[in-house]
Amino acid sequence: MLTKTFGCAVFGVTAHLITIEINVSQGTKCFLVGLPDSTIKESIQRVESAIKHFGYFFPRKKVVINLAPADIRKEGSAYDLPIALAILHASEQLYLPLIEEFVIMGELSLDGQLRPIKGALPMTLEAKKRGHKRFLFPKENAEEAAIVDGVEVYGIDTLMEAIQFFKGKDLIIPTPNNSNELFNLQKFEFDIDFCNVQGQENAKRAFEIAAAGGHNIILIGPPGAGKTMLAKRVPTILPPLSLSEALETTKIHSVAGKLKKHDALVAKRPFRNPHHNTSTAALVGGGSNPQPGEISLAHNGVLFLDELPEFSRNTLEVLRQPLEDRKVLISRAKWSVEFPANFMLVASMNPCPCGYFNHPMKKCVCGPGVVQKYLNKISGPLLDRIDIHLEITPVKFEELASTEICEKSELIRQRVLEARQIQLNRYKKTIGVYNNAMMNSEQVKKFCKLDSTGNQIIQKAMERLQLSGRAYERILKVARTIADLEKKDAVETVHLAEAITYRNLDRENWGG
Template structure:
């Protein structure tokens, strides 16, 4: 007897429905075809034990299982449940009348328990698109899948519950999540706030500008100056997720297996802070079994690289393309996948190997030329993609001992959102949503300083020795400063503030 059940395969951040055709006929042996990997092939032993312990058995006949389409590689152990149900239905041990209406995912333990799987959200979205009535998943994945409307989601703990459900001798409890209510209830929750930061008003101003225009920023300062503390608070002043952004970001984290059992939809922008020993593949994604890298996990959020010069040169260089294209394409001999990677890069570094170059009280003990050599660990093309370079100095005692709280993140976020709304209107009808993404053509259209501004910019370029590549960056940052003030035109004072954020440009730093 031939029976069809349905599972799903995740490719990139999208799912493809897999039809599992099971045929039980006279004969012997067990055949599993359709390009399965070793984890899928090992399902026979898990299924045999799970069925036996729950009072069923694999029939002693010829069993042929085809996983279609056969040209897509099937990976992982999450096909155990649909394969087991197909075997039971094809051998007339359960009723198969409703099987065609459900997608099933789950790895079987030897006692029939279901283990959680990755990529549940994109699978649920695909199941709804293709008109399936319901989605049966391990209980730990139920809330994640229930984000999708118009699809009945059932979380189960053991295969015996699924068998009883299809035989009509038991019921499954539907998991219901009110996506909008839950999303808006948790959208502003954060453990960090800029009110905790003492002093550093100039740095907070620069971070506000960076958030308003989605500009990449590099913080340079001695140990203990507060670079990491400031960076961790940047997500609190970024505009809140839209529901579309939250869904897209949750899909990526779902594929990577980063969604916990209590989370249905991500409500805070991600903040990823990989260690400087990270490999190329871990940063950009890929591998034998393709997974999103840190730059994709930071999609719609912040990627923080602490101690930037300590990262391997090859690791930093692979970021150059996604910083421009906001997507990472991974091509290998056997596969090609594409992951979104629209993130805001925030990096920090010491000014020199000892950490105290330009320190107000402690002397730098580095040998001559070491400061420039240390900065040279970061390539010019990568530095070119960072709009704001800012020196962070230690906070004096009188500021640290103040009891008065600083300006809260909520107030800063309001100004950021007003500036982002101006940019959204400016770039309506394009794929660009922030000033940092403007092309050269857009710069000529939207960033035209007056005569006084042009003269100021010319003088700064000559006197400070700024590179030609700093020109575009200064214009983009000044456009954001103008947006924060609600100014239609770029004024000389906007340019003056933007210029000071390039004072650490490579040509004049450490000389």
């Protein structure tokens, strides 16, 4: 007897609808075809054990299991449940015609319990596009899949629950769609706040500008100056995710298996902080079964690279293309996959190996040329792609001991939101541009026009700092953001002058 049901194969962050066809006929042996990997081939043992646990049997006939289309590689253990149910129907042990109306996925344990799967959200989104509206998933994935509007998602714990459900003996209520509730509940929940940071007003101002325009920023200063503390508070002043951004971000984390057990929706902007010994593949993504890396997990959020010179140079250089294109394209001989990577880069570093170069009180003990050699670990092309370079100095005792309450993140975020709204209105007719950092060269010329005084200032800065054309555009973009924060239509001289001050690492002889 021939039976079919439906599942999904995830490749990168996109899913493909898979038809699972099973035919039981006269003969011997079980054949699994349709380009399955070794994990799927092993599913026969899991399925047989799970079926026997509940009193059924694996047919001792010729069983052909086809995963169509056959030219798409299928990977993972999530095909166990649809194969088990289809075999029971095809071997006429049970009558389960409704399985042809469902998209079914789930990994079986040997006793028939269901384990959670990766990529439930992209599976649901793709299957819905293809006209499927009913889904059967492990209960731990049901809430994640139910975020999609207009679908029925049923969550189960065991193979027997699935059997009873299709036989009509076990009434399972579809998982409710509570995406708006989850979204509104989490988006402003933070354990940290800028009001806890004493002093560093110049750094707070720079972070406000960076958040308002989506600019990348690097902090350079001695140990204990507050670089990490400031960086970790960046998400608290960024605009909240829109629901579409939250779904896009959740899809990436779902594919990577990074969703926490009770977090069906990523409602806050991600903050990723990989260690400096992270490999290139872990940062960018890839592998035999391509998985998103740290820069894609930071999509729509913040990627924080602490102690930047301690990363290997090869690892850092792979950031250059994603910072420009806001996506990662990984190509191999037989496949290529694209991961989104629209993140805000926040980096920090010490000015030298000992950490005290340019310190107002402590003496640097590094030898001649060591400081410049340390700084040269960060290539010029990478620094060019970072809009704001900020030198951090230690906080004075009077500021540390002050009991005065500093400005809260909520107030800074409100100003950031107002500036972002100005930018949204400015770029509403341009697809793919939502903030000043995304402007191309043509838009920079159009929206960052300078008067004669401004042109003279930027010319002197270019000559003195020996800036590249890319750095020139970055300065103009930052100046545009400063003007937006002050709700000015034109970029004025004062805005340009402040933007130039945020190029500390371009300063002549900075490294001694």
